């Protein structure tokens with residue numbers, strides 16, 4: 418009797434056992450998902466730490482490829498599924514002495530602008546290479562481009578075509594100050610519809626021969642941003 422009763426109880430208990438097991442499997446799945454999420458979050462936290470730590474020691478040895486990757490991680494929230502990121506990093510790029518936090522601001526502004534133009538779909542191409550005694554970084558997109566007559570204006574403070582408060586018009590002005598003013602490098606845009614490239618040239622050390630290390634005059638700014 419006891420056995421038959423036990424069998425009946427077991428049959429009656431089956432649905433709840435299955436429910437329990439189902440719930441457990443679901444919980445395990447959720448835990449795994451949460452763990453993967455935590456992994457992603459800690460990757461992001463690592464990138465954020467590396468990104469912001471650079472401000473602590475202003476003049477540091479910088480791996481430019483790493484700085485661009487950290488910036489991409491920070492901006493990953495803006496990378497839609499249909500934006501293709503093409504990385505053409507020079508694996509032998511020498512480390513340069515630079516204001517690391519400043520440079521990350523430059524990559525942020527340039528990538529942010531490129532992503533604004535290819536938000537729904539398009540390509541963001543990031544290229545680094547050695548050039549002369551320094552390094553060249555190209556942030557390119559296949560968006561509509563900057564019209565020829567505006568190519569000298571985009572580096573002016575408060576120049577923006579992003580309406581509704583979407584842009585302040587300071588990203589490129591700040592980038593110019595950092596690249597040319599602080600590092601003595603060079604920043605310019607080369608653009609036609611479907612192919613816009615912001616080129617940043619940096620010397621091995623600030624003021625090492627490419628441009629001047631002082632606040633730029635307007636004339637120089639126009640000359641550089643051709």
Ligand SMILES: Nc1ncnc2c1ncn2[C@@H]1O[C@H](COP(=O)(O)OP(=O)(O)OP(=O)(O)O)[C@@H](O)[C@H]1O
Pocket residue numbers: 526530531534558560561562563571572576577578579583584585586587588589590613
């Ligand atoms: N990749 C690009 N393609 C087309 N136009 C661009 C690109 N990058 C910049 N621009 C033009 O240059 C303008 C100035 O850019 P800038 O980054 O200085 O300001 P912003 O993006 O408008 O505002 P924010 O201060 O938020 O950066 C932009 O409003 C846009 O018209």
Ligand SMILES: [Mg+2]
Pocket residue numbers: 526529530584587588589
């Ligand atoms: Mg901008």
